[in-house]
Amino acid sequence: MTAASSPESRTPGRSEGMRVLLFTGKGGVGKSTVAAATAAQAAAAGRRTLVMSTDAAHSLADAYGAAIPDGSPTEVAPGLFVQQIDAQRRFEESWADIQGYLLSVLEVVGVDPVAAEELTVIPGAEEVLALLELREQARSGRWDVIVVDCAPTAETLRLLALPEALGWYMQRILPMQRRLTKALKPVLTRAAGVPMPAESVFDAVERLHAELREVRELLAGPAASVRLVLTPERVVAAEARRSFTTLSLYGYRVDGVVANRVFPADGADDWRAGWVVAQDEVLAEVDESFPGLPVWRSVYRPREPVGVAALVALADGVYAGADALAVPSGAGPFRITRTGEGAIAHLALPGAAREQVHLGRNGDDLVVTVGSYRRLLSLPAGLARLQVAGARVEKGELQVRFRERKTAAGAGEEQL
Structure with a gap:
């Protein structure tokens, strides 16, 4: 394993032909393992592949059985790179000006400096910063495939809704606030007793919005899609159905479903036979719930797949000869x-x-x-x-x- 300080570059700023796959699902269904396996298979087929996580609780290093430092992409197999986001660096690049202003306000009103530091870190900041890192890697032109191991479903949905929601604020509210603050800054500062934001703060918000808008365009584009991972349980399948609806609402393509941890029917004892019957009932409902989408199955294995070779074997079994990187056809949502x-x-x-x-x-x-x-x-x-x-x-x-x-x-x- 070697650190990739400078992966072979193509043309910076170009991402033609690049495939982006996002994996999400209810916590505990094995989405990180399936994402890691899909990336490993892509690299084994000769695609230069990056797999990264927007989940604050990184588990990709555990899946590959490798020590992966935060920061730059690290090569764990030929053509396969893993990146655990350096959240602190991204935070300093994208949030420092905004945080500095908020800290100055809290200082004036007497908030303890340590508490103020905590209060100025927005909830979900690490996930947002991971999206910005995804944008940077996509713009680099270095990758054929980028696989994203997303946070559990609810967090993913909020995250993917953010670029468009911030866009509404930027178009309708921020320009008015900026003009008002510029015209009345001395009066407002004296009246409110706290400092008004400087131009650099507004610039930082606009810069953040522009970067997130690029993320939105990338992920809603024709070469990007979301893959849902579930286990054959009714509660899990119900959440996957709701996720399918909501992802479509926000304009993101779902290109398939992976049913993970399916009990094999062959040689089942009475206990496992009961599970096979129960899972078959749920899987029949899953087939009906996702019309037009492939539903791939991953058989429950006797041990956890850890390491590149085991993950490639897992992906080969799941996709069973199908092209896991096929670009979705037809119109978008x-x-x-x-x-x-x-x-x-x-x-x-x-x-x-x-x-x-x-x-x-x-x-x-x-x-x-x-x-x-x-x-x-x-x-x-x-x-x-x-x-x-x-x-x-x-x-x-x-x-x-x-x-x-x-x-x-x-x-x-x-x-x-």
């Missing part, structure tokens, strides 16, 4: 079709029932809510000038019909 009267916006919401979906419009945004998740979907200019004529949920898809405006639209939010 969001598409637009034209009609004689206007257009129809199609948003895939697999598994969502009609009563779970709520739709509104606020200016140029569609406000789509599914359960506890909400997306502000900015409409392209061609749709923004039209009015909504109706909407329905049909066969796992939200269809919103648009037509030419007959009356002037109001500025407030319109419930549909």
Whole structure:
């Protein structure tokens, strides 16, 4: 094993032909092992591969049975590199200006310096910084494949929603705040008794937004997809179905499902035979729940696969000759079709029932809510000038019909 100080470079800033795969699932289902195995198989096939984790509790080093320092990618096998993010370095690069301002505010109001340091670290910061590192590695042009071992499902969904949510704030709120602060800074400072943010703080927020927007474009692009890992248990499968719906809501492609720890039917004793029957029932439901997606199975092994060779063997068994890196075909979760009267916006919401979906419009945004998740979907200019004529949920898809405006639209939010 050698540290890769400078992996063979192609053209910095270019990522044509690069495949990005994200693995997520409920905690404890073995997603890190499946991600590590998929990366090992890709490298064994001659693809220059990087596998990294957005999970603060890194376990890739354990999967490969290797000591992997934080920081630069480390080569654990020919063409296979593992990176555990140096969160402190990324934090200093992307958050230092913002943290410095927050610390100055807390100092004025008398907060203990040690407590202030803790308060200025945003929840989930390590996961966000891992996304920024993913952007940097993708821009380097050094990799054929990047595999991302994501945090458990709930954290992943919040993380993937962040770039678009921050974009809404940047477009509508920050410019107004910046102009107001610049014009009234002396008055506001005296009135509030705390320092107002300097231009460098606003610049840092804008820089962070630009970087996260690039991450969003990368992960929602045609060469990136999410793979769900589950175990054949009803509670786990139910969460995977909800994740499929929510990932589609935010515009991310799901390209397949890995059912892990499936008991083999051959030679089962009475105890295992009961598990085989129970798992078969759940697996039948899984096949129905993810129409059009491959459902790969990983048989329960007598021992934990550790090391590159064992992980390649695991991936070979899971994908059984299928191309694990095949780029998803067809349209993404969001598409637009034209009609004689206007257009129809199609948003895939697999598994969502009609009563779970709520739709509104606020200016140029569609406000789509599914359960506890909400997306502000900015409409392209061609749709923004039209009015909504109706909407329905049909066969796992939200269809919103648009037509030419007959009356002037109001500025407030319109419930549909």
